[in-house]
Amino acid sequence: MTRAAAPTRFANPLDLAYAVQDQSFGPFRRRVNREAADPSVVLFRDRFYLFASMSGGFWHSEDLAGWEFMPTPELPVYDYAPDVRVIDDRVVMCASRRSSPASFYHSEDPLGGRWTEIPGTRGFWDPHLFQDDDGRVYLYQGCSSRTPIDAVEVDRSTFAPLEEPIPVISSDISTRGWERRGESYDASTIRDHPLLKWRLGTGPYIEGPWMTKHDGVYYLQYSAPGTRLNTYADGYYVGKSPLGPFEYAPSSPFSLKPGGFITGAGHGSTFQDRHGNWWHAASMRISVNDIFERRIGIFPAGFDADGTLFSCQEFADYPIRMPDGPAEPRSLVGSSMLLSHGAAVTATSSLAGHGPELITNEDVRDWWVAGSSRSGERLELTLPEGCLVDSIQVNLAEHRWEESKPRPRRKDQVVRLWQRRSLHADPLSTPFLLEGSTDGQTWTVIADTRLDDASRSHAYFPLEQPQALRSVRLTGYEQPYGSPFAVSALRVFGRGAEPLPSPRIGQPERLGPTDVRVTWNHVGDTHGYNVRWGLAPDKLYSCWQVRDTASLDVGALTAGVAYWVAVDSFNTGGVTRGEPVAVEPWPLR
Known part of the structure; x- marks a missing residue:
């Protein structure tokens, strides 16, 4: 008999009991849809905890596949971008609130529903706490098209700032193509109302900070350009201390999913499972019933031998295998077509x-x-x-x-x-x-x-x-x-019964400092293509999946940097890897 089995795999978007939002905007407009976004995931006492915007609580899991919901009426569930981290062996949660001081909440028993409030001293948006190995704690926050993400050391117990915050990340669309607004980086797709432009600005939203320390290096992650776009992604800076100075990583964005069944992979969190494997959780967009109609995805991630942070999103909405021990991240995707x-x-x-x-x-x-x-x-x-x-x-x-x-x-x-x-x-x-x-x-x-x-x-x-x-x-x-x-x-x-598709060789053509057009020969034995790019032939971590086409304009590059691209072809029988081809930097003038 054909029947479903106990989960040893999962598929994105995650199958969660997403909460229903009923929103009215004056007497003229009403929207009812499911929503969850801005996922913050931690492993605490051998159990995963997932907090997400507009969920009314959190989810918990033993294995990343089966999730149970826990309502938290005692927490500020109407405040966006809830952050959760383990600080001094307790779960600490805070969320966005600009208009008044935002509180912190901690618990040693989240499943028991026992939370203690620590009154805040200032307002912030998209907050994120990080505790270093020496016990010192830092707060990063920011979500704006006008102001940068800032960072500050805070008191270990009260989370009050110990000094003035310092700016650490600002936008730079002239050199970072992936930060540009517009569907598929096409500015002509932006049709914001003048009042919305006045209120929110016209630049990319730089938001969602998350700090990860790996091999003594501090990886400060952030998202851009906007949650309702297929290009919503996460990039990062690296530094030698929690407050920097930080240097932009040209391998950004490391989490990007502009094509496929469901797009978007921004405003996320990077965490490890009990086997030491790295994962990255992020927001995925629908944005049809409402611009904030979103879902949650979790992707295998890791650091290569050179310390480059990456996330596996070639088949990010296909089945993903859950490892029962240490695993190479890319081995967890692509086995099912x-x-x-x-x-x-x-x-x-x-x-x-x-x-x-x-x-x-x-x-x-x-x-x-x-x-x-x-x-x-x-x-x-x-x-x-x-x-x-x-x-x-x-x-x-x-x-x-x-x-x-x-x-x-x-x-x-x-x-x-x-x-x-x-x-x-x-x-x-x-x-x-x-x-x-x-x-x-x-x-x-x-x-x-x-x-x-x-x-x-x-x-x-x-x-x-x-x-x-x-x-x-x-x-x-x-x-x-x-x-x-x-x-x-x-x-x-x-x-399927199809033989592997024919190999493709992509032909790149530079269109500008941050743009390249990749073309290839389309053959009928292929159902789709994964266009991959990166800083070296063995570092093609970014991916854009397309179908029924023989070209793709990629606008996500960093100006002044040399790249490599490859076009992989796939059908129901599997994947054929393409040969990497060099892309020279746009001439600087």
């Missing part, structure tokens, strides 16, 4: 403009919607012959929930400026039945979420054993607020 892209799919009914073909186009930002809200609406996907399936991911969508969800009472809303918000962290049942078939006639159950009443928005089901499936069927039942069944993707992973 996507089988469902472009596959034939039918539906019992569809809302106009939301046809079933959208579940196989590899874009989380659009979705199929059933033509009614009745239980039993169904999708059926037919795979190519010869597919061996090892896992399936079901990605649900929130389609116009504001039309069916009752408005919250005013007393249950938080009011800030012109916005009213209520946060609903109570689990929402999203029942569906997932089945597989070898012949399209006889069906066996893979997963039935009607049995656990769980809130599954990006459910991932590894199979006990790989199965030679020909069809996959998904049936929805009564959805939250009586809304119609909506699915952004039904993603099937494993291996």
Whole structure:
């Protein structure tokens, strides 16, 4: 029988019970959607703790795959970018609050719900605490298009500043292409309202600091250019002390995911598991129902022999293996390939403009919607012959929930400026039945979420054993607020019968100080390409996944630096690595 197995893998975005945000902007606009972002992850007493914006609490896990939610009404859950670090063998949490002094909260027993407040002495935004090996503690903060990230040493017990903060990171879009605003670095895609420009500025947001110490070197990470963009990423500086001076790392951004099913990999945290393996958690964007409609991703990461920080994002939304010991980060991704892209799919009914073909186009930002809200609406996907399936991911969508969800009472809303918000962290049942078939006639159950009443928005089901499936069927039942069944993707992973694709050689052409165009020969045995670049042939850590094209403009480079690029081709049978080609720096004038 085909059925889901105990998790030994996971897939991004993480399958969390994301809280529902109900936001009203005056009498004119209302948005209802799930949200979580700005993840801060630590390992404390052999358990992982994940705090994220607008979640109403935190998640905890033993293995990074199965997460349980813990509500924290005693913490400031409406304050963005909660930071969590282990300071003096206790979990310390703080979050963004500019208009008044922001408090700190600590606990030796987070699962017991016992937190102690330490009143703050100043306001800040995107805070981050770091304790050095000598016990001294530092606070980094900043989230602005106008002012830099700053740093200061703070008292070990009260977290009050011991001196005046010093600026440590500012934007520089003239030399750092990845900090430029715009979808795919295209400034013409920016259409901000004049009032928004006045309030937020027109430059990139430099935000989300996170400090990691490795082999005596301090890696101060930060994010740019903005959370609603596919290019939202994390870069870093290095220094020999917690307060610098810091030097920009031209291998930035080290966490970048501008292509694939779900994009964005910014405002994150870098941490180790119990085996010493490094991981990087980051925000991933949807930004359709609301610009802050976001999810959480976790990626294998590490430091190479030269101390270069990197994160593995070539197949960052494909299955990721959880190691049971020390592992080479890149060995944890790419073992399962996507089988469902472009596959034939039918539906019992569809809302106009939301046809079933959208579940196989590899874009989380659009979705199929059933033509009614009745239980039993169904999708059926037919795979190519010869597919061996090892896992399936079901990605649900929130389609116009504001039309069916009752408005919250005013007393249950938080009011800030012109916005009213209520946060609903109570689990929402999203029942569906997932089945597989070898012949399209006889069906066996893979997963039935009607049995656990769980809130599954990006459910991932590894199979006990790989199965030679020909069809996959998904049936929805009564959805939250009586809304119609909506699915952004039904993603099937494993291996196909195709031989490995032909190798490609990318031809780079410099377009400017921070831009390069890479072209290659497109052949029909390939489903997609990973364009990789970096500072040396063995340091091609940055990656942009594309399909159905033979060129890509990469605008993420650092001016004055020589690069190498390679184009890898992939299909259901696996990946063929491309040969690295040198990219000379743009001539300085």
